Amino acid sequence: MSSNLYVTALFGILxxxxxxxxxxxxxFIASLVRPLxxxxxxxxxxxxxxxxxxxxxxxxxxxxEVYITPGLIGMIQLFNGMQNxxxxxxxxxxxxxxxxxxxPLPRWYLLxxxxxxxxxVSILQVYxxxxxxxxxxxxxxxxxxxxxxxxLIVSGLMLGAVGLLISSAIKQLENFAGIMNFxxxxxxxxxxxxxxxxxxxxxxxxxxxxxxxxxxxxxxxxIRHALYxxxxxxSLAVTAGSLVxxxxxxxxxxNPARGFVKRMGS
Amino acid sequence: MFKNISxxxxxxxxxxxxxxxxxxAYTVYISNEKDNxxxxxxxHSLEVTKTMEVGERPRGITLSKDYSKLFICASxxxxxxxxxxxxxxxxxxxxxxDDPEQFSLHPDNRRLFIANEDDNIVTVVDTESRTVIAxxxxxxxxxxxxxxxxxxxxxxxSETTNMVHWIDTETYQLIDNTLVDQRPRHVEFNKEGTVLxxxxxxxxxxxxxxxxxxIEKKKISFNIKGIHKDRIQPVGVKLTSDGKYAFVALGPxxxxxxxxxxxxxxxxxxxxxxxxxxxxxxxxxxxxxTTNGVSGDVSVVDIPxxxxxxxxxxxxxxxxxxxxx
Numbered sequence: 121m122s123s124n125l126y127v128t129a130l131f132g133i134l135x136x137x138x139x140x141x142x143x144x145x146x147x148f149i150a151s152l153v154r155p156l157x158x159x160x161x162x163x164x165x166x167x168x169x170x171x172x173x174x175x176x177x178x179x180x181x182x183x184x185e186v187y188i189t190p191g192l193i194g195m196i197q198l199f200n201g202m203q204n205x206x207x208x209x210x211x212x213x214x215x216x217x218x219x220x221x222x223x224p225l226p227r228w229y230l231l232x233x234x235x236x237x238x239x240x241v242s243i244l245q246v247y248x249x250x251x252x253x254x255x256x257x258x259x260x261x262x263x264x265x266x267x268x269x270x271x272l273i274v275s276g277l278m279l280g281a282v283g284l285l286i287s288s289a290i291k292q293l294e295n296f297a298g299i300m301n302f303x304x305x306x307x308x309x310x311x312x313x314x315x316x317x318x319x320x321x322x323x324x325x326x327x328x329x330x331x332x333x334x335x336x337x338x339x340x341x342x343i344r345h346a347l348y349x350x351x352x353x354x355s356l357a358v359t360a361g362s363l364v365x366x367x368x369x370x371x372x373x374x375n376p377a378r379g380f381v382k383r384m385g386s
Numbered sequence: 387m388f389k390n391i392s393x394x395x396x397x398x399x400x401x402x403x404x405x406x407x408x409x410x411a412y413t414v415y416i417s418n419e420k421d422n423x424x425x426x427x428x429x430h431s432l433e434v435t436k437t438m439e440v441g442e443r444p445r446g447i448t449l450s451k452d453y454s455k456l457f458i459c460a461s462x463x464x465x466x467x468x469x470x471x472x473x474x475x476x477x478x479x480x481x482x483x484d485d486p487e488q489f490s491l492h493p494d495n496r497r498l499f500i501a502n503e504d505d506n507i508v509t510v511v512d513t514e515s516r517t518v519i520a521x522x523x524x525x526x527x528x529x530x531x532x533x534x535x536x537x538x539x540x541x542x543x544s545e546t547t548n549m550v551h552w553i554d555t556e557t558y559q560l561i562d563n564t565l566v567d568q569r570p571r572h573v574e575f576n577k578e579g580t581v582l583x584x585x586x587x588x589x590x591x592x593x594x595x596x597x598x599x600x601i602e603k604k605k606i607s608f609n610i611k612g613i614h615k616d617r618i619q620p621v622g623v624k625l626t627s628d629g630k631y632a633f634v635a636l637g638p639x640x641x642x643x644x645x646x647x648x649x650x651x652x653x654x655x656x657x658x659x660x661x662x663x664x665x666x667x668x669x670x671x672x673x674x675x676t677t678n679g680v681s682g683d684v685s686v687v688d689i690p691x692x693x694x695x696x697x698x699x700x701x702x703x704x705x706x707x708x709x710x711x
Contacts, residue, residue, distance in 0.1 A: 180659075
């Protein structure tokens with residue numbers, strides 16, 4: 121088997137996902153509208169016009185809109201990971217996954233391609249979101265947009281891997297709504313996306329601890345620091361560690377001989 | 387040959403470094419009202435390099451024209467202290483009268499005009515002979531103090547009388563009193579001395595006077611989305627010497643208003659620390675330092691980009707700021 125085949129498969133899957141993303145206008149708009157509604161409506165309602173206290177990586181006072189921007193970037197990637205997971209389940213139900221799986225390539229590689237393509241799509245969404253936010257006066261340091269890219273790759277892969285793992289465990293499309301409630305919401309709300317963790321600690325030590333171990337918190341902090349040209353080693357370690365953990369589980373889950381897929385009998 | 391080249395490279399690079407550092411080499415002095423100290427900030431690293439003990443409740447501070455001395459209103463010590471900046475030692479005290487709050491050094495580099503908040507007077511002190519030259523009766527609770535660039539007029543504001551008092555610096559007589567909005571805190575002349583800006587803390591406005599006629603030519607009010615009007619309390623005013631901008635510190639609104647100094651239109655509001663009162667420019671006027679009393683820090687504004695780039699922790703209740711080139 122030549123390495124050419126691997127490249128062809130990667131680009132094939134990537135191209136399909138990008139096409140799917142671009143062609144489905146509703147999905148493109150929805151992916152943009154969701155964080156923008158949060159930014160322009162929710163954040164406006166909670167607007168701390170008097171400034172949010174200084175915590176790293178910030179060096180001065182910031183408005184609430186600026187604070188939640190990295191959290192919303194995380195949200196875009198989280199939703200995109202789930203969307204990818206949803207379409208995997210859909211592909212499985214519709215049979216198009218079988219076509220993919222007949223290729224003589226290892227299954228883990230196909231999953232990885234799928235994960236990479238989902239991450240690329242999420243990065244396109246994030247930069248579009250940031251472009252719109254720029255016009256609403258939410259502007260980061262210029263170099264921050266460059267430093268953001270590697271952080272987005274790691275966080276995007278990690279959140280995509282969570283999606284893969286979920287899709288490997290889901291039998292039917294109908295079960296998906298439950299997953300949204302039990303995975304996306306707790307992950308998003310129990311994190312530093314919407315409020316600084318010290319604020320959480322003031323109201324509940326337990327919630328603070330849950331937030332501190334949530335990998336989504338670390339993905340958001342990694343993004344937040346990168347936007348200001350700073351490096352947060354702990355967040356990178358936790359995000360990368362979680363990526364490996366979820367990916368290994370997902371590959372196991374998709375293994376027809378052992379994984380969750382076998383138990384489903386599909 | 388090689389030695390010569392490397393020496394030349396070394397020399398030129400060290401010259402470059404020296405040139406680069408002099409452009410940024412300036413020092414910011416901040417008076418901390420509650421700590422009885424002066425914080426020293428390095429203009430290049432934007433870090434506090436030293437904290438010096440001074441008299442009680444230091445508020446207004448100003449530099450001598452040759453930048454060798456720092457005058458400090460030690461309000462609760464009822465004195466103006468003179469600090470030698472080379473050594474950081476207090477040289478002597480000046481007979482300022484009770485509770486000095488703000489003051490202004492005359493362009494002659496000798497006479498200091500001091501507002502005595504509790505006594506309703508302006509005291510004029512000769513800084514060389516260390517004697518009181520004159521005392522001028524003004525309104526209740528005098529605070530703001532400014533002297534026109536030509537040195538002919540001294541202006542004082544009284545917080546309770548709500549007036550701007552115009553004083554002749556030769557005769558020490560009041561020339562005129564003009565009404566402004568409630569609780570005038572600070573006055574500032576433009577570089578040419580043709581206009582005077584006066585902030586009114588409770589009134590929430592800034593009045594701009596024509597110096598020649600002493601008639602108010604414009605009154606500015608402020609409006610920040612999401613912040614109640616009552617919190618918008620203008621105090622410090624700073625004007626750039628190119629005549630383009632005026633900056634107004636809005637106290638508990640935690641913002642600095644950026645005003646077009648020609649059209650008097652408010653262009654922007656910059657978010658800084660809590661209860662911002664006074665400001666100082668770097669020598670090139672590319673940076674501005676604001677004292678944020680309640681949050682105990684100094685915010686640094688980059689003027690070309692009009693962005694707040696950093697907030698530096700200083701002592702408790704920073705009040706006044708000056709910059710030494």
